[in-house]
Amino acid sequence: MEGSVKRTKDSGKGNCRPTHRWRQDWVNRGFLDEEEKQPQTVTWDLAMEFLDLNGDCDSWLLQIECFDPHEPFFTQQSYKDLYPHTYAGPFFDWPPYRQIKEDDPEGAREHIRCQYAALLSMCDRNLGRLLDKMDEKNMWEDTMLIVNTDHGFMLGEHSWWGKNVGPTYNEIANIPLFIWDPRHKLAGETRNALVQTIDLAPTIYNYFQVQVPESVVGKDLENVIVNDIPVRCAAVYGSHGGNINCTDGRYVYMRAPDPDNDNLFNYTLNCSHMCQGFTREELEGAELTGPFGFTNGYSVLKVKKIKPKTQSGQLNMGDFLFDLKQDPHMEHSIHNEEAEHMMKKHIVEIMKENSVPEEVYVRYRLRKE
Structure with missing residues (x-):
């Protein structure tokens, strides 16, 4: 086909990703030979077009989701040149989700961090376009701006690559969040209150003076934003089926499931894993249940999770407890019965507030009452 790009069967194989993914990615790169063609740039171009058309109007909401910085860490050479380094290993800009191995290429950690930094610089440039546009249209007077992301990524910290497989260290969980609220015009200040991404929806609802749904x-x-008044004493987070993680700002506790309990279920009306549909075996055992508080009055399918061969799951590496005051980099898990009891109590209370199904308490060896 005219315009197609030929690659050898080993092209890009150093990225260590499942075959269909790295091959498709490698084909795509042949067509992304200019920054203007990359999905991130196209997304930001459309965002700038929206602001040109609607920036002077009232009561609009624009969410810019560019997915980056995300692996594979693919950028044009001009960004890579910002981070010169020496690396003689195989092609590598798409790290696997696993612990670092002794046979990983020499210098891989520095190399992948430079590749990531290059992509982050591209993100910075495009975010700068938005800030410039807000300057140009004097939008700071009446427009709220929220800059955040969904998770971090391990680039060799704690001897891990990626996410969602090993422990959810703060490099993954403690994410950037910047908010400009034109009602108060506070800038260059830091807040210490414990907040989560679930707080963005009610913040936006109230900004637009819309009643927050129950x-x-x-x-x-x-x-x-105004006074650093706390909105919660603890937060729970993690990956489905993995450790239930809880922090109160001082401690981080990671509660592992019972390794002998495989009663893990999806509660959903979307009969699909991320990359493939539910199997016949999964659907044959499904039952309609609920509603729960989190399903907005709808009953949902309860489907026992059977891990697909192509989908990795979080490893059960046991319980962890970290004291962030003494150990901010989470390098040494400690034993502290009083702190562990307190954190388990936080977890149970938050689970109850969120209508967590009964079998979850059993699977994580937690007492509901």
Whole structure:
């Protein structure tokens, strides 16, 4: 086909990703030979077009989701040149999700961090386009701006690559969040209150003076922005089926499931894993259940999870407890019965507030009452 790009069967294989993914990615790169063609740039171009058309109007919402910085860490050479380094190993800009191995290429850690930094610089440039546009249209006077992301990524910290497989260290869980609220015009200040991404929805609802639906469990952050008033004493987070993680800002506790309990279920009306549909075996055992507080009055399918061969799951590496005051980099898990009891109590209370199904308490060896 005219315009197609030929690659050898080993092209890009150093990225260590499942075959269909790295091959498709490698084909795509042949067509992304200019920055203007990359999906991130196209997304930001459309965002700038939206602001040109609607920036002077009232009561609009624009969410810019560019997916980057995300592996594979693919950028044009001009960004790579910002981070010169020496690396003689195989092609590598798409790290696997696993622990670092002794036979990983020499210098891989520095190399992948430079590749990531290059992509982050591209993100910075495009974010700068938005800030310039807000300057140009004097939008700072009446437009809220929220800059955040969904998770971090391990680039060799704690001897791990990636996410969602090993422990959810703060490099993954403690994400950037910047908010400009034109009602208060506070800039260059830091807040210490414990907040989560679930708080963004009620914050936006209240900014637009829209009543927050009862099913929304997050907290409006206006008082955090103004006076750093806490909205919660603890937060729970993690990956489905993996450790239940909890922090109160001082401690991080990671509660592992019972390794002998495989009663793990999806509660959903979307009969699909991320990359493939549910199997016949999964659907044959499904039952309609609920509604729960988090399903907005709808009953949903309860489907026992059977891990697909192509989908990795979080490893059960046991319980962890970290004291962030003494160990901010989470390098040494400690034993502290009083702190562990307190964190388990936080977990149970938050689970109850969120209508967590009964079998989850059993699987994580937690007492509901």
